[in-house]
Amino acid sequence: MSAPLHARGLAALAAGLAKREFSSVELTRHLLGRLEAAQPQLNAxxxxxxxxxxxxxxxxxxxxxxxxxxxxxxxxxVHKDIFxxxxVRTTCGSRMLDSFVSPYDATVVANLKAAGTVMLGKANMDEFAMGSSNETSWFGPVKNPWNPAMVPGGSSGGSAAxxxxxxxxxxxxxxxxGSIRQPAALTGVTGLKPTYGRVSRYGMIAFASSLDQAxxxxxxxxxxxxxxGAMAGFDPRxxxxxxxxxxxxxxxxxxxVKGLRIGIVKEFFDKGLDAQNGERLRAAFAEFEKLGATLVDVSLPNVGLSVPTYYVVAPAECSSNLARFDGVRFGHRCEDPKDLLDLYKRSRGEGFGAEVKRRIMTGTYVLSAGYYDAYYLKAQRVRQLISADFSRAFERVDVLMGPTSPTPAFELGAKTxxxxxxxxNDIYTIGANLAGVPALSVPCGFVDDLPVGLQLIGPHFSEGKLLAAAHAFQQATDWHTRIPKVWQ
Amino acid sequence: MNWETVIGLEIHAQLSTKSKIFSGSATAYGAAPNAQANLVDLGYPGVLPVLNGEAVRMAVSFGLAVQAEIAPRSVFARKNYFYPDLPKGYQISQYELPVVGKGALDIVLEDGTRKRIGITRAHLEEDAGKSMHEGLAGASAIDLNRAGTPLVEIVSEPDMRSAKEAVAYMKKVHTLVRYLGICDGNMQEGSFRCDANVSVRPQGSDRFGTRAEIKNLNSFRFVEKAINYEVARQIELLEGGGKVVQETRLYDPDKGETRSMRSKEEANDYRYFPDPDLLPLEIDAAFLAAVRAALPELPDAKAARFVAHYGLSEYDAGVLTASRELAAYYEEVVQRLGGEPKLAANWVTGDLAAFLNRDSLEIGDSRVGAAQLAGLVGRIADQTISGKIAKDVFEAMWASGHDADAIIEGKGLRQITDSGAIERAIDEVMARNPGQLAEYRAGKDKLFGFFVGQAMKATQGKANPAQLNDLLKRKLAGP
Amino acid sequence: MSVNRKDIENIAHLARLSLREEEVAGYVETLGNILDMVGQLDRAETGGIEPMAHPLAGLAQRLRADEVTEADRHGLYQQNAPRVEAGLYIVPRVIE
Incomplete structure (x- = not known):
């Protein structure tokens, strides 16, 4: 007996469609049914x-x-609701855009539409992609399909779930x-963040423009x-x-992966990494060695500053990117503004959630007069150092490996x-965004019945190499085929 | 105490591109509200800017025209502030690294001397939309058609010392951008406007006084009046023991005064940072060479050529080169005439200019074309008509659109150069006015003019003036 | 780096965010913590290091041809607008 439709991969489904084994309408109806049914439990x-x-x-x-x-x-x-x-309503997980209907398609959406894909709907997410647990969404948290008491990770928690x-x-x-890789790791699936510039950002609601990548x-x-392959490519827009x-x-x-030189990032095996998580990773490294790859110890001396660097750069850009939500041309507008200032402040105060406001304020602060050099410029310089660490490492190795996330999924509310x-949570993933390099997370085992992710990072435009390495691993292992019992 | 005025101008010139600086929307003036505001101009979620190459070319051509350094690498930054006419909540501008660096241009002062005015920088940026308040109780209406129109902001050094100098400088820049074809210069439509930074200091001081910035001046007259008002206000304030506050002020043309714009004051922490949606603008040697090669002859060079080649005064050369179209008109007149550059200059700067001014027409819309004016001037040069008659012919040409010759023939205005005919007219006049003749001959020389007038009248003004003068003198003196 | 209530109120004003009274205390604490964490950047020696604004080092801005590619679609675009009259966006009066 062949696997149920929902348990098959894209390639198998494409083959089934081509052979007219089932129709796209049948497949779509089947999945729509599952989506609807899962909504009360997962809110994905x-x-x-x-x-x-x-x-x-x-x-x-x-x-x-x-x-x-x-x-x-x-x-x-399914498209993340940031596109x-x-x-179709496009909310970015925010009250601000609760009733916003986009008059245009993002390039990613248009490319995939042109390729003939069928959009089933829009996935829940952390508000404006700001979060690591999908708990900041105006539409409520998404639950982890492996255990609904746990977060699915974020910000692409809905997509991952x-x-x-x-x-x-x-x-x-x-x-x-880390908004693709971390939720992918926490839900036991594969997630790829391409090289900055590989996929168009047009129509993807901006959080931090120099870091965002679809x-x-x-x-x-x-x-x-x-x-x-279908969504990437040059976009004149x-x-x-x-x-x-x-x-x-x-x-x-x-x-x-035969002959592939894999750098194991020393700094990623720090005291913050869950011990059992670390064991699963080492087992995965051994698997790669068995497949013919060579392991090399690599140091990224400045990568430890990724989180502080990111929390200057990203909020700074976000504070400016989100200024357009002012209650004038689209989005939430407060009731009966008494004057222009009131319109701005209340529309934004009501439209944005607590975390988004926190980041806007952090960004406003680090860019404001007297702090720009100490925070923003300093962070840009450290970003250069971190980026140089990656370049140096890639002179010695083909890909870097390490954990995607310090721990498996944690409980809802545990870190809010x-x-x-x-x-x-994003300590191991942020570096790739700062350097603009592609990175991928693959499932590599379980800890207490929750999935663990292995992160692969490559030099600019090495998506093919990362996918090949991940594919080789997945040919030898079956972690990626595991489905939570209730969803089988 | 004697006070010295110090003025610096920030001129905003809208670039005459077809599309906006970061989007493919049209830039035409006067469209229906928001008809030319697309997703990028509206700052819709998810949209991104892409730079218009023509705007870059235009800014660079301005830089080259003022002998400025062109930055091989410049950066677009975001200037963050909230205002309803600013859709994204930030204006994309250039801050630390503008495309055009230090340059200069010369102005001619009233006494004819030249003065060099430094240009600090010129940078590319996007214009904002417009807010309207009329007819709306407690509300404003926002039209974003102008949002995203490319601007070059030209920042001068504080080198001007009077309102007149400021106007001369602004006119010079106005001429230049129109020569370059990068701005239509239409001040009524706001295509060319400026902010004036004005301060005063005791004569001889080397420190600048506190300045006020007068925003959005959109006519030369307003620039002059606003600066003069502001200078007087500041002096009065200082002499009364007060202090000038650094602030933004608005000129009210109805009241002829400037007033504080408190609303713009509080939010002046613009939090500039490089726009992550745009990459550094790089200008290579090939781009620069192409722009340089396409530069037209510039006003100063053209004026110098007019002086050297046509023997015009610096003043006339300056007037004639005030616009590329006027200079071209003049040169066409001279070329068709095959000479007479001074006479042609007098006509272009005199009667033609007066009629254009009277009817509020641009040279391009002149009712007398260059070829027609050459026809008229040619008839003066070959003595077919006198200069005085020519004025009437010109007026008739202006009104009818006909050529000079048709009017001269049709109205029989051909000049009388036949001395017999002129003498007959003089004889008649002398015979009719024996009293005046006797007085003249008794020594009342002043009556000569009377006889000239009478004789001219008798020939319907057609007598050659020089000939008439000679004959009249001889005849009046008696046999 | 600590921030006080006044700092939070100033930043919130600059960012045009209304905060409820009880939110302010929370932001005093959490922004203070974030700025403390960000303070780790001081450990890095960055003398002579160029600030990095883009991950695409060495790439330059592309230039678009000067062509009008957009039609008038203000009716569609204004469907998302909270208040529009006669094609204009309406806001409380702008004081100049």
Missing amino acids: MVSITGEAALAAAARADGALASGKAGPLTGLPI CTEG VVGARLAPAATATDTG GVIAPSAEDCAMLL DSTSVDAPVPDYTAALATG ADPVTMYL
């Missing part, structure tokens, strides 16, 4: 767009029947400081490769988009009282 979605999805699926079936289909035609996916979707529970075979996501969350590296051809990531999967504790 902000919007489920069933009608539009079925219409798109029917069109895809038409294309499949007439032989005009591409490799992704008819495959259902603007034409005619949807894939973890196999409510959709893949989801788009974004990563500013990517994918899916069960396997193979699935990620398929989706990334994004000045920071890089004009370089998109390689065939699926073809690159076969490269394997102290922001700094929450921020430290």
Whole structure:
């Protein structure tokens, strides 16, 4: 007996669609049913767009029947609600955009639409992507499919939970400081943050422009490769988009890891790393060695300053990026403003949640007169040092490896009282954002029935190499195929 | 105490690109509200700016025209403040590293001497939208059509010492940007406007006084009046023992005074930082060479050529080169005439200018074209008509659009150079006025003018004036 | 680095955020903690190091051709606007 539709990867689903084993409408209906049913338990979605999805699926079936289909035609996916979707509510997890309907598609959305994918709906997320646990969403926290008492990670918690529970075979996501990799790790799925500039940021609601990057969350590296190939590429609408051809990531999967030099980042095995988590990682390293890779110890001397650097740069950019939400042209507007100042202050005060306000204020502070040099410029200089650490390391090794997150998923509410504790969740992931390099998280085991993620980091534009390494690992292991019992 | 005025100007010139600086919206003036505000201009969530290359080219051409350093690498920054006409909550501008660095240009003072005014920098930025308040109780209405229109902000050194100098400088920049074709210079539509930084200090002091910034002056007249008012206000304040407060002020043309703009005061922590959505702007040698090669002849060079080549006075050369179109008109007149550059200059700066001014027309809309004016001046040069008759012919040309020759022939205005005919007219006048003749001959020389007038009248003004003078003198003196 | 109530109120004003009275104390504490954590940056020796504004070192701004590519779609764009009259966005009076 073959696996149920929802348990199959993108490649298997594509093959099934191509062989007319099932239709896109059937597949879509099946997944919509699961999404709806899971909503009370997981709260992974902000919007489920069933009608539009079925219409798109029917069109895809038409294309499949007439032989005009591409490799992704008819495959259902979920978009993180940070991507603007034409005619569909786009909230960014915020009260500010509770009733905002985007008049345009983000480039990522348009690219995937053009490739024939079917959007099932919009995934819940931390408000404006600011959070590591999906507890800052205006629409309530997302629950971890492995244990609903636990967080799924954030900010792409909805995308990760949807894939973890196999409510959709893949989801788009974004990563500013770990927001793809950390939730992927905490929900037992594969998540790739590409090189800065690889995927267009146009239409992706900005948090921190110099760090934000769109990517994918899916069960396997193979699935990620398929989706990334369709969403990546040069976009003339994004000045920071890089004009370089998109390689065939699926073809690159076969490269394997024989002879691959893997740098184990010394600084990532610090006292903050959960001991059992560390054991799972070491077992994974051994697996890579068995597959023919070489392990090398590597030091990134300044990477320990990633979190403080990030918490200057990201809030600074966010404080400016979120100034456009002023209650004038779109978004929440307070009732009966008594004057212009009141309109601004109350619309923003009511529209933004506590964490977003905290970051806006932090950013406003570090950019303000008298503090710019001490905070902002200093952080930009340390960012240069961290980035140089990565460049130096990549002169010696092909990829770096380490943990994605210090611990497996933690309980809802466990870290909400102290922001700094929450921020430290991203201690291993932020470096890649600061340096703009691609990084990927793959499931590599369990601790107390919760998934553990292994992080792979590569030099700029080495997505193919990272996916190939992850794929080789996934051919030899089955962690990525594990599905929480209730969602099987 | 004697006070010295110190003025620096920040001129905002809208660049005449077809599309906005960071989006593909049109920049045309006068569109329906918000019809030219697209997603990028509105600061919609998720949108990103992409720089218009033509705006860069225009800013660089200005830099080259004022002999400024062009930065090989400049950076766009965000100037953060909240205002309803500023959709993103920040203005994209250049702060620490502008595209155009130090330069200078010369102005001519009233006494004819030249003065060099330093240009500190010129940078690219986006314009804001417009707020309107009329007819709305307690509310303002926002039109964002102008938001994102490219601007070059030209910052001068505090080198001007009077309102007149400030106006001369502003006019010079106005001329320059229009020569370069980078700004239409339309001040009524706000395409060219300035902020004036004004302070006073005791004569001889080398320290600057506290300055006030007068915002948004959109006519030369307002610049002059606002500065003069502000200077008087500051002097009065200081002489009364008060202090000038550093602040932003607004000029009220109806009342002819400046007043404090408190609303703009409090939020002056702009939190500039490099815009992460835009990469550094790099200008390489090839780009620079291409812009340089495309530069037109600039006003100073053209004026110098007019003096050297046409023998004009510096003053006339200055007037004629005030706009590229006027200079071209003049040169076409001279070229068609094949000479007579001074006579042509007199006509262009005299009657033509007066009629244009009377009818509020630009040279491009002149009712008498360059070829037609050349036709008229040619008839003066070849003595077909006198200069005086020519004025009437010109007026008729202006009104009818006809050529000079048609009017001269049609109205029989051809000059009388036949001395027999002129003598006959003189004889008649002398015969009709025996009393005046006797007085003249008795020594009342002043009556000569009377006889000139009468004789001219008798020839309907067509007599050649020099000939008439000679003959009249001889005849009046008696046989 | 500690911040006091006044600092929080000033920042909130600059950022145009209304804060409830009880929120202010929380932000005094959490922003203070964040700034303490950020203070670790002082440990880094950054003399002679260029600030890094972009992860794409060495790339320059691309220039767009000067073409009008946008049509008038203000009706659509204003569907999200809280208050519009005759195509204009309406706000409480701007005082100049």
